Every structure is written in structure tokens, then in C-alpha cells.
Amino acid sequence: MITTFAAALNAGLRRAMDDDPKVVLMGEDIGRLGGVFRVTDTLQKDFGDNRVIDTPLAESGIVGTAFGMALRGYRPVCEIQFDGFVYPAFDQIVSHVAKIHYRTQGKVLAPITIRIPFGGGIGSVEHHSESPEVYFAHTAGLRVVTPSNPADAYSMIRQAIMLDDPVIFFEPKRRYWDKAEVDFDAEALPLDRARVCVSGADATIVAYGGTVASAITAAKIAAEEGHSVEVIDLRSLSPIDFDTIEASVTKTGRLIVTHEAPVFAGLGAEIAARITERCFYYLEAPVLRVGGFDIPYPPAKLEKHHLPDPDRILAAVDRSLAA
Amino acid sequence: MTNKTDYPVQLIQPDGRRVLDREHTALIADIGPEQLRALYADLVITRRIDTEATALQRQGQLGLWAPMLGQEAAQVGSAYALRPDDYVFCSYREHAVAYCRGVHPTEITRMWRGVAHSCWDPHAVNMTNPNIIVGSQGLHATGYAYAAHLDGTEIATIAYFGDGASSQGDLAEALGFAASWSAPVVFFCQNNHWAISSPVRIQSATPIARRAYGYGIPGVQVDGNDVLAVLAVTRQAAARARTGGGPSFIEALTYRMGPHTTADDPTRYRSAAETEEWARRDPIARMRKLLERESLWDETFERQVGARADEVADQVRTATIDMPDPAPTQLFDHVYATPHPLITQERSEYAAYLAGDPDEATARPEGVPT
Ligand SMILES: Cc1ncc(C[n+]2csc(CCOP(=O)(O)OP(=O)(O)O)c2C)c(N)n1
Numbered sequence: 001m002i003t004t005f006a007a008a009l010n011a012g013l014r015r016a017m018d019d020d021p022k023v024v025l026m027g028e029d030i031g032r033l034g035g036v037f038r039v040t041d042t043l044q045k046d047f048g049d050n051r052v053i054d055t056p057l058a059e060s061g062i063v064g065t066a067f068g069m070a071l072r073g074y075r076p077v078c079e080i081q082f083d084g085f086v087y088p089a090f091d092q093i094v095s096h097v098a099k100i101h102y103r104t105q106g107k108v109l110a111p112i113t114i115r116i117p118f119g120g121g122i123g124s125v126e127h128h129s130e131s132p133e134v135y136f137a138h139t140a141g142l143r144v145v146t147p148s149n150p151a152d153a154y155s156m157i158r159q160a161i162m163l164d165d166p167v168i169f170f171e172p173k174r175r176y177w178d179k180a181e182v183d184f185d186a187e188a189l190p191l192d193r194a195r196v197c198v199s200g201a202d203a204t205i206v207a208y209g210g211t212v213a214s215a216i217t218a219a220k221i222a223a224e225e226g227h228s229v230e231v232i233d234l235r236s237l238s239p240i241d242f243d244t245i246e247a248s249v250t251k252t253g254r255l256i257v258t259h260e261a262p263v264f265a266g267l268g269a270e271i272a273a274r275i276t277e278r279c280f281y282y283l284e285a286p287v288l289r290v291g292g293f294d295i296p297y298p299p300a301k302l303e304k305h306h307l308p309d310p311d312r313i314l315a316a317v318d319r320s321l322a323a
Numbered sequence: 324m325t326n327k328t329d330y331p332v333q334l335i336q337p338d339g340r341r342v343l344d345r346e347h348t349a350l351i352a353d354i355g356p357e358q359l360r361a362l363y364a365d366l367v368i369t370r371r372i373d374t375e376a377t378a379l380q381r382q383g384q385l386g387l388w389a390p391m392l393g394q395e396a397a398q399v400g401s402a403y404a405l406r407p408d409d410y411v412f413c414s415y416r417e418h419a420v421a422y423c424r425g426v427h428p429t430e431i432t433r434m435w436r437g438v439a440h441s442c443w444d445p446h447a448v449n450m451t452n453p454n455i456i457v458g459s460q461g462l463h464a465t466g467y468a469y470a471a472h473l474d475g476t477e478i479a480t481i482a483y484f485g486d487g488a489s490s491q492g493d494l495a496e497a498l499g500f501a502a503s504w505s506a507p508v509v510f511f512c513q514n515n516h517w518a519i520s521s522p523v524r525i526q527s528a529t530p531i532a533r534r535a536y537g538y539g540i541p542g543v544q545v546d547g548n549d550v551l552a553v554l555a556v557t558r559q560a561a562a563r564a565r566t567g568g569g570p571s572f573i574e575a576l577t578y579r580m581g582p583h584t585t586a587d588d589p590t591r592y593r594s595a596a597e598t599e600e601w602a603r604r605d606p607i608a609r610m611r612k613l614l615e616r617e618s619l620w621d622e623t624f625e626r627q628v629g630a631r632a633d634e635v636a637d638q639v640r641t642a643t644i645d646m647p648d649p650a651p652t653q654l655f656d657h658v659y660a661t662p663h664p665l666i667t668q669e670r671s672e673y674a675a676y677l678a679g680d681p682d683e684a685t686a687r688p689e690g691v692p693t
Contacts, residue, residue, distance in 0.1 A: 032592040033520035056490035300437025301648045
């Protein structure tokens with residue numbers, strides 16, 4: 001079936017709620033409105049307002065009460081309305097949700113999924129376009145994932161909800177309206193596995209979330225110019241599937257990592273370091289990073305410069321190939 | 324000020340008659356014919372700014388707008404109670420407060436167009452820029468008020484926020500700090516009954532003003548569509564702040580007539596009947612009835628007000644359309660107050676990239692050791 005990213009998530013949430021009565025959704029405006037991106041559309045109508053809970057306007061409250069519910073055996077799925085609003089909940093996530101399993105030596109689970117629309121490209125105002133993934137990837141005890149297409153959206157949200165660890169589930173908001181074929185019965189790739197979405201031999205681009213589509217476009221343009229570029233969709237940001245990247249880089253000898261988040265101390269740095277360790281003798285060029293600048297997310301009229309577009313990615317591919 | 328939520332303070336009845344409330348009428352005893360007309364004019368002008376900006380968004384000139392339609396009296400009335408040296412902390416819907424503080428109409432839409440994160444110079448008008456993280460400004464206002472008190476400056480600091488924001492931990496912490504420090508701050512909650520799709524009952528089981536009592540802060544509910552009542556209670560709270568009486572809490576009962584923002588569709592969550600009921604309590608219509616009763620309204624006056632509103636709306640429109648896109652390298656301006664090598668490097672690399680100078684662009688690419 002041809003489905004949008006948002007509708008695929010909706011179908012995944014619906015399926016998870018059907019499968020397990022302990023799954024509850026909670027967040028601001030998720031009931032009648034169906035969320036500001038309509039990801040939870042009609043779910044409250046069908047499952048009732050005890051399972052699709054419109055909460056008071058308080059993110060620390062949402063995650064903190066979800067934590068309490070999880071201790072009681074529920075599987076809360078929290079919606080944070082926009083990336084920039086997760087910070088009030090940061091303490092609950094990193095101090096409590098992430099650590100309870102470790103603190104109790106495995107006796108307590110916190111199977112909480114925290115859905116966060118993230119990233120830019122929709123021309124919004126401040127605090128609506130951030131890429132805060134590294135704060136969470138840097139925190140032990142959390143899984144961090146991001147689908148980049150409708151099929152993954154459908155399967156990954158279900159896997160995240162079923163997982164016994166807390167998952168930060170980033171949804172690239174500029175992809176909500178992308179449409180693609182989704183096979184609702186297909187077997188899903190494991191949640192922590194990266195996917196090679198374009199194969200190539202000359203260089204590898206690693207991307208995730210909103211930048212995957214830009215990387216694929218860059219690879220197409222490169223192909224027209226006679227360069228065969230492989231594109232990997234990371235999917236899981238913690239843990240990272242280094243085996244898949246390593247296999248690609250041992251073949252291509254060149255790696256470019258791209259993400260919207262600022263480059264300094266970003267995920268690209270982690271990937272560059274590990275791949276340099278693992279593929280030192282295969283690398284033909286230094287690992288390059290193409291990302292957001294090291295600035296606060298800029299006003300809407302400037303975001304096209306800040307977001308890595310196919311041209312900036314291609315410039316890095318050219319640099320890598322020239323090395 | 325005493326705790327008062329059983330009957331919201333009201334000074335103008337829906338038919339324009341005055342309410343016999345000696346305590347609060349005394350607070351506006353100086354508001355004569357000219358001031359009444361000025362209040363009315365500002366209600367009309369600020370509504371016109373709002374409808375113009377909404378239209379500009381529909382025409383693609385603004386990325387987004389948060390309409391304040393219906394909330395004019397709560398904003399104009401409270402802003403009239405403030406002195407220029409008082410300080411205002413706002414959220415994103417206080418366009419009428421901004422206008423009354425002296426923000427030029429040509430500055431109101433800048434952030435909404437997406438050319439900058441700010442609209443005006445806060446220190447030029449003693450009012451912060453739109454604050455989008457809801458509720459956080461309650462703490463900022465409390466800190467500012469306390470600092471002003473430490474400086475020996477007798478001013479009031481006011482924080483505007485919504486009914487939804489009252490659920491945030493930051494707001495609870497602000498009330499705690501303000502009470503503990505006896506800070507000269509006025510908490511001004513515009514209860515417009517909706518936080519996007521959430522009715523106020525999701526936020527609070529009691530009148531919001533009553534929550535303040537638990538912190539030892541006096542709270543009052545006021546008819547937020549009654550410009551004189553809002554002016555009276557805000558004057559009282561601001562005077563209390565300036566004279567060492569500590570914090571106060573005002574809950575203005577009003578209604579957001581339009582969508583939450585231009586991206587919102589209120590038909591998904593609320594009934595037309597409810598909106599119509601509130602349309603009958605329109606703050607401008609009520610003030611006009613008062614002026615008519617007191618023989619202060621005539622068609623010449625109405626024409627003058629309309630002409631002034633048109634002129635201001637035209638300023639908003641022209642300025643908005645004329646706002647150029649910022650130059651790309653402005654990305655890197657003002658990230659730090661002092662030079663920062665990483666930003667300096669990124670600025671020059673990106674400028675070179677844009678100029679298409681491959682030598683410059685490859686001189687020291689990110690991640691390549693030198
Ligand atoms: C911390 C935070 N969470 C969520 C949001 C998204 N959001 C923006 S406005 C809003 C509703 C605010 O309602 P209220 O405080 O009543 O003010 P109103 O918009 O009605 O004036 C929400 C949920 C936000 N801006 N900040």
C-alpha cells in the first residue's frame with residue numbers, strides 16, 4: 001500500500017496497541033487533534049482516552065509519569081511535540097528513564113518509547129527544527145533510532161515499543177509527507193541494523209533521518225558524473241551498526257558522513273573515529289563530515305544554507321575522491 | 324489585593340454599563356473621556372495589526388503567525404497599567420502588548436517571516452522578544468524582578484503566559500521563587516481557554532489564579548474581555564510590586580477566537596457554538612457600547628480610528644513585504660559575543676564554497692588534519 005511516513009507511523013502505533021493492551025500513548029494534543037502532525041490521528045477515537053492520553057502541557061510531566069507507569073508494567077509511548085521541547089524532560093530521561101535498569105541491577109525495566117519529530121526543512125520558527133540526537137546517544141541506557149522512510153517508520157516504531165529498553169525515536173519531520181509503498185506484513189530488518197540503500201564502489205556516504213534522501217540524490221548525481229557511490233541509512237544511532245559501515249568502507253576506501261546536527265562533537269565524529277580505527281589500512285582519504293554549522297538552528301530564511309544539501313554532500317565526495 | 328476567584332473582576336457589563344465595584348473603579352478613577360477613547364482606539368488598531376498579519380501569512384509573506392484575535396482587552400488593558408521603566412516578559416501572542424510598549428509596527432513580524440529570531444531590541448522598549456518555550460519566562464521575570472529589587476529600582480516586572488503554560492514545572496518553580504524572595508513580579512495568565520487542542524480543564528482542576536494562593540501569592544481572576552477591569556487589577560498588582568508588596572497573580576479570562584497559529588485547524592477540537600458564545604463577549608464591541616452610553620462615540624471618531632488602524636496595518640504590510648532575506652553569512656553572526664575560531668573558520672569556508680572557489684573551499688576541510 002502507498003502510505004505517507006506519518007500514516008505508516010500511525011499504522012504501527014495502532015498495531016502495537018492492538019497487540020498489547022499495556023501500550024499507552026501520551027502527549028500534548030495527541031487525542032482529538034491527532035497530534036500537530038496527525039501521527040496519532042483517530043487513535044483516541046478507537047482506543048479511548050485512557051490509552052491515548054492528552055496530557056497537561058509539561059514535558060517533564062509526560063516523561064516522569066510515563067516512567068511511573070512503566071514501573072507498573074505499562075509500555076508508554078510519549079510524544080514530544082517538537083525537538084526543541086524535549087529539554088524540559090531531559091532530566092527525567094537521562095537521570096531516571098535511562099538509568100533505572102542499571103541502578104536496580106536489572107530488576108526494573110523502563111520500556112518507554114519517546115517519539116520526537118526532529119530536524120529542519122519545514123520553514124518553522126525557533127525551537128522547531130533541532131537535532132538533539134547526540135545528547136541522547138551520549139547517554140548510556142538509551143537506544144536512539146530514526147527511520148528515514150515509511151516502511152521503516154511502520155516496522156521500527158513497533159520494534160521500539162516492544163523493546164524492553166527505553167528508546168528515543170526520532171522522526172524526521174520533513175519526511176512526514178513522503179509517500180512510499182509499505183508492505184505491512186514484510187519481515188523487518190532488526191532495529192539496530194543499518195541498511196545499504198544505494199550500492200556503489202568508489203565512496204560511501206552514511207546518513208540518517210532527514211539527510212538520507214539528500215544522500216541518495218547526491219549518489220544519483222555522482223553516478224551521472226561517473227562515480228559509483230554507496231549510501232548507508234544508519235537507522236540506529238545508538239548502538240551504531242559499525243559492521244555494515246566497515247564492510248562498505250573496506251570496499252570503497254572512502255567515507256563521508258552527513259547529518260543535520262552541528263558537526264562539532266556530532267555523530268559524524270564518532271563514526272569517523274571508529275571507522276578510522278577499524279579500516280585504517282583501507283582508507284584512501286580522511287573521513288569527511290558534512291553537517292549543520294556549529295550555530296543555533298538559524299531562522300527559516302537561512303535554513304537552506306545550514307542543512308546539508310546534495311551539492312554540499314557532493315562537494316565532499318569530490319574532495320574525498322581527489323585525495 | 325485579596326484572593327478573588329469567586330466572581331471575576333468586571334467593570335464593564337456586556338451592554339456597556341459600568342459595574343458598581345468601588346474598590347476597582349477607584350483604581351481607574353483618572354481614566355477620563357480621552358483615555359477611554361485612546362483605549363478603544365488601541366483595541367481597534369491592535370486587532371487590525373493582527374488581522375493584517377494573519378492575512379500576510381495566508382498570502383505566503385509570513386511563515387507562521389499566532390493570532391491574538393479576541394484577546395485585545397487582556398493585552399491592551401494590562402499594558403496600559405505599566406510604566407515605560409517596567410519590564411515585560413512575554414510569550415509569542417502578545418502583539419498588542421508589544422504595540423502598547425512602543426514596538427514599531429514594522430518590527431512585529433520579523434521573526435514570523437523567518438528572517439531573524441527576534442523582532443525588536445528588548446532593552447529599547449523594556450519587553451522581551453517572543454518566547455516560544457512555554458512557561459520558561461516566568462522564571463526569567465522572577466529573576467529580573469529580584470535583580471531590580473537588589474538594585475533598589477522601584478519597577479514592576481510582568482510575565483505573560485497562557486493557561487497551558489501554567490502546567491509547566493518552570494511556572495511552579497517561578498511561583499516558589501517569587502514567593503520566597505518576595506520578588507516584585509506580576510504573573511499575568513491569559514486564560515484563553517485553549518492550549519492548542521487542550522481545553523483548560525486538562526491543565527487545572529481549579530481556577531488557575533487559585534493555585535497562586537498555595538504559594539502565598541495573592542491571585543485574582545478578572546474578566547479578560549473588559550479592558551477597564553484588566554487595567555484596574557494590573558495597576559493594583561504593579562503598584563504592589565513597585566512598593567515592596569511582592570508578587571501577584573492575575574488570571575484574565577478571555578478566549579482565543581482564531582486558531583492557535585495559522586498552522587492549526589480548531590474545527591478538529593472545538594465547537595462553533597462555543598466560539599459564537601465568546602464572539603458575543605467581544606472586547607471591542609463592549610468598549611464601544613460603553614463609549615456610546617457615555618456619549619464618547621460618534622462616526623467621526625470611528626472614522627479617525629479606522630484611518631489610524633489602516634495606516635498602521637499598511638506599515639506592517641509594507642515593512643513585511645520589504646524585509647529582504649538575510650545574507651547567507653549572517654548564519655554565523657552573533658553566535659558568540661567574542662571571536663570563536665570554529666565559527667570564524669566555518670564562515671570563511673562557507674563564503675568560499677558559495678563563491679565557488681575550490682582552492683579556498685578545500686584549504687582545510689572539516690576533519691582533515693593540517
Ligand atoms: C515547552 C514547550 N512545549 C510545547 C510547546 C508547543 N506549544 C506551543 S504553544 C502550545 C500551547 C500553549 O498554550 P497556552 O500556554 O495556553 O498559550 P496560548 O497558546 O493558548 O496563548 C504548545 C503546546 C512549546 N512551545 N513549548
